[in-house]
Amino acid sequence: MIFKRIRNMREDNDLKQVQLANYLNIDQRTYSRYERGEITISVETLCKLADFYGTSLDYLAGRTDEK
Known part of the structure; x- marks a missing residue:
């Protein structure tokens, strides 16, 4: 569920994966793997x-629909 939320949030804000990767100080390929649900995102990154x-961690985790 997290991977869907982070992808939707990025797309809703018209951002590129590379922009988020730069913000998080990670490689774009790593961020892409987060969005595909291939690797687990650390709590620090979340x-x-x-x-x-x-927004809240609960929203990103799908525990609430309130941003």
């Missing part, structure tokens, strides 16, 4: 994404 989007 916190950074939640802060970036101004």
Whole structure:
């Protein structure tokens, strides 16, 4: 579920994967693997994404639909 949320949040904000990868200080290929659900995202990275989007970890994890 997380991988779908982070992809949708990125697309809703008209961002490229490389922009998020740069923000997170990771390789674009790693970020792409996050969005495909191929690798697990660390809690630290999830916190950074939640802060970036101004949302909660619960939203990114699919525990709530309230951003």
